Amino acid sequence: MKAQDFRYERPSTMDEALAILADTDQEAQPLAGGQSLMPMMNFRLAAPDVLVDLGGVPELSGICEDNGEIVIGAMTRYRDLMASEMVARDVPLLAAALPHIAHPAIRNRGTLGGSLALSDPAAESPAVLLALGGSVDLRSASGQRSVAADEFFFGLYETARQPEELITAVRLPKAAPGHRFGFYEITRRHGDYAMIGVAVAQAPDWRIAFFSVAGTPLRATDAEAVLNADASDIDAAVAALASLEIDGDRHGDPAMKRHLAGVALRRAIGGMS
Amino acid sequence: MSQTQDITVTINGETIHATVPVRQNLADFLRNGQGLTGTHVGCEHGVCGACTLLMDDQTVRSCLTLAVQADGASITTIEGLGARPDTKALKAAFTNRNALQCGYCTPGMLASALEYIESGAPADRTAIREHLSGNYCRCTGYQSIVDAVCETIEGRQS
Ligand SMILES: Cc1cc2nc3c(=O)[nH]c(=O)nc-3n(C[C@H](O)[C@H](O)[C@H](O)COP(=O)(O)OP(=O)(O)OC[C@H]3O[C@@H](n4cnc5c(N)ncnc54)[C@H](O)[C@@H]3O)c2cc1C
Ligand code: FES
Ligand code: FES
Numbered sequence: 001m002k003a004q005d006f007r008y009e010r011p012s013t014m015d016e017a018l019a020i021l022a023d024t025d026q027e028a029q030p031l032a033g034g035q036s037l038m039p040m041m042n043f044r045l046a047a048p049d050v051l052v053d054l055g056g057v058p059e060l061s062g063i064c065e066d067n068g069e070i071v072i073g074a075m076t077r078y079r080d081l082m083a084s085e086m087v088a089r090d091v092p093l094l095a096a097a098l099p100h101i102a103h104p105a106i107r108n109r110g111t112l113g114g115s116l117a118l119s120d121p122a123a124e125s126p127a128v129l130l131a132l133g134g135s136v137d138l139r140s141a142s143g144q145r146s147v148a149a150d151e152f153f154f155g156l157y158e159t160a161r162q163p164e165e166l167i168t169a170v171r172l173p174k175a176a177p178g179h180r181f182g183f184y185e186i187t188r189r190h191g192d193y194a195m196i197g198v199a200v201a202q203a204p205d206w207r208i209a210f211f212s213v214a215g216t217p218l219r220a221t222d223a224e225a226v227l228n229a230d231a232s233d234i235d236a237a238v239a240a241l242a243s244l245e246i247d248g249d250r251h252g253d254p255a256m257k258r259h260l261a262g263v264a265l266r267r268a269i270g271g272m273s
Numbered sequence: 274m275s276q277t278q279d280i281t282v283t284i285n286g287e288t289i290h291a292t293v294p295v296r297q298n299l300a301d302f303l304r305n306g307q308g309l310t311g312t313h314v315g316c317e318h319g320v321c322g323a324c325t326l327l328m329d330d331q332t333v334r335s336c337l338t339l340a341v342q343a344d345g346a347s348i349t350t351i352e353g354l355g356a357r358p359d360t361k362a363l364k365a366a367f368t369n370r371n372a373l374q375c376g377y378c379t380p381g382m383l384a385s386a387l388e389y390i391e392s393g394a395p396a397d398r399t400a401i402r403e404h405l406s407g408n409y410c411r412c413t414g415y416q417s418i419v420d421a422v423c424e425t426i427e428g429r430q431s
Contacts, residue, residue, distance in 0.1 A: 001317070005275050008295035008341055038298070038337040039318035051295075055342065079331070103407025105325050105332040105385065191406040 003041035010053040014060065014139070014168065020052050021164045022141035030054050030166060032075060032114030035106050060113070060168060063087065068174050069134075074113025074167040078102075081112065090174045092273075093132060093181040093199055097124040100183075103191045113167040116152075119159050122193035122212040124185070126153060130209035130217045131181075131199035134172040138165045146171070156215035179203040182272035184264045185211075195251040196260045200268045202231070210261055213246045220244055223265065234269055238262040280344040284309070285353025293340040299333075300324045302340035303350060311351035311380050315409075322408035325381035326350050332388045351380035359390050362428050366421035374412035382408045386422050396426040 007026075011017040021028050029048035031037055032055075040046040054060055060075035063084050070090050072081070078101055081087050081094065088095045101107060101115075101124050115125045116136060129136070130149045137146050138161055147160045154160065161167060175181070185197030194212045198220075201207045206227040208220040222240035226233055241261050246254045275294035282289060284307060293302055298317075303309040303326075315323035317336045324335040327349040354360050363386060366372070373379045382405065389404040401422050402415070410418060 002298075002301075003296045005294075005296050007276060008278060008339070010341075034337050034339070034342075035319060035334075038339075042298075042317050042336070053342065099403075103322070104388065104404055105322065105334055105407050106319065108331040109333055109337070189406070190403060 001042050001044060003038070004044060004047040006048055007050045008053065009050060010056045012056045014057055014166070015141075017052055017054060017057055018139065018141040018164075018166060020050060021166065024164070026050050027163075028052050030117070032111040032117070033077065033106075033109040035102070035110040036114065036118050036120070054166075060166075065090070065174065066171075069171045070174055071137075072112055072170045072172065074117075074169055075111050076113075078107035078110050078112070079104075082107065091132070091172050092175055093183060093201060094125075094128050094172065096181065096183040097128050097199065100124055100185055100187075100191075100194070100197075106191075112170055116170060117159065117161060117167050119153055119157055119216070120193070121156060121215055121217070122197075124183075124194070124197065124199075124211065127197065127199040127209040127211035127217040128183075129170065129172070130219060131201045131207045132172050132203075133201075133207055134170060136160075136167055137169040137171065138162075139168045140165045144168070150219070153216035158215075173203070175203065180272045182268035182270075184268035184271065186260055186264055196257055196264055198261070198264045198268050200265070200272065202227075202272070206231075208265065210244065210264075212249075212251075213244065213257060213261065215247070218244060218246075220265075234266060237269075238265055241265065278341050278344075280341055282340075282343045282345070283347040285349060286356065291340075295339065295341050297340045298336050299326075299328075299338040299340050299343050299348070300335035302343075303335065303348070306340075309350050309352050313377055313380055315377070320409075321378075322381045322385065323378055325384045325408060327354075327384055327388070330388075330391075332385050349384075351383065354383060354387065357387060357391070359387060359425060359429065363387060363390065363421065363425045366424040366428075367418075370417040370421040370424065372413060372417040372421040378408060378410040378412075382410065382418060386418075386425075389422065390425055390429070394426075396423040398423065 026049035028050035182200040185194035206224040223237040313323040315321035
């Protein structure tokens with residue numbers, strides 16, 4: 001199928017983009033990499049009146065350091081994140097997750113901001129944000145705010161972002177010496193959305209975020225508590241996943257997914273560096 | 274009536290001006306508007322890779338790119354791929370190795386393979402498979418395609 005007709009706008013500044021989103025007479029939707037929005041429009045699952053192409057707003061792209069955090073502009077593409085030495089050095093958990101996201105042609109266009117705005121329950125980057133305890137910068141024509149990862153994900157494809165707000169940047173804490181990270185996902189084919197996956201940080205407290213387990217990425221707080229008490233007790237951490245509220249899906253029932261969650265957690269911890 | 278917009282785009286080295294419906298994707302613009310039917314359309318939602326081409330020397334899905342987004346860009350389709358230095362050897366290797374049967378996936382496969390080869394990456398089968406993971410081929414079983422990419426890279430080095 002083909003996308004329904006819309007008005008196309010390509011603003012060249014953030015303020016222009018925000019002004020279009022602030023006009024609530026018509027439903028406007030930002031277009032980032034289009035790697036999720038275009039399929040949704042082709043299927044007519046999305047049919048915005050106005051499409052606001054963010055590709056012409058240079059302020060939204062780029063990677064820099066600010067006060068112990070790595071700040072990544074919302075329109076920064078996966079391709080550029082994979083090529084970034086700063087990301088490889090200072091946010092190794094994100095660097096470990098990136099090759100698992102889709103395929104090269106998708107990563108040439110797809111953006112970190114688009115992925116977090118969409119918040120697909122099977123996507124890697126929301127779990128990375130949650131495991132790192134980062135935050136998301138939001139801005140509308142009337143103001144700006146920053147939302148912590150723990151408060152950002154609400155439900156299936158639902159986040160703290162309001163329709164008139166743009167994600168402008170994502171803040172991820174910089175890794176310090178001694179911090180360790182692990183990432184593991186189980187997929188049927190390379191590049192597919194995961195059947196289950198987990199992002200793990202010991203920085204120095206443990207944070208464990210699963211994805212493809214429920215409507216949002218989920219922190220395994222009981223398993224974190226076990227490892228905070230004794231980092232070598234991986235069996236007890238896996239047993240503590242019993243309290244995780246896992247939904248079944250087309251990949252398997254909750255019991256099978258809980259089993260896979262344990263497998264993924266062991267392998268992620270085994271591969272930590 | 275669809276809303277339209279004027280664009281200027283370089284296609285296979287030739288700069289053209291066109292008026293396009295804003296909802297038209299790049300694949301349809303090339304196929305229907307420009308008569309460049311070498312770009313194939315399979316799934317129209319980014320999964321199969323048949324519509325993959327080069328935009329500013331990077332592979333993109335032309336079914337997920339609007340023609341208006343190509344304004345100011347340089348597009349290389351299968352019809353223009355021959356102008357790139359490694360294409361001749363890659364095509365010969367595809368023929369030698371039987372890396373195509375029906376040919377439906379081939380234009381997209383060649384674009385992805387060339388992006389890999391031009392990056393200077395090694396003839397590593399795992400890395401090649403990973404790079405081509407977004408291009409489905411229902412005929413060959415992929416072995417022969419990976420063989421052909423390896424052969425091209427090895428020939429390039431010698
Ligand atoms: C074949 C295929 C396989 C894929 N596999 C994976 C995978 O394994 N893992 C994975 O994580 N993803 C996968 N994806 C999705 C891909 O990573 C998308 O690029 C990503 O989810 C969305 O990013 P985008 O920049 O393309 O956003 P878009 O598609 O442009 O936008 C997505 C949504 O976010 C909104 N939006 C975008 N940017 C902003 C912003 N700055 N502020 C506010 N709202 C915004 C849009 O309005 C839209 O609703 C796959 C896609 C395809 C086609
Ligand atoms: S037609 Fe574009 S990826 Fe299938
Ligand atoms: S040759 Fe037929 S799909 Fe690849």
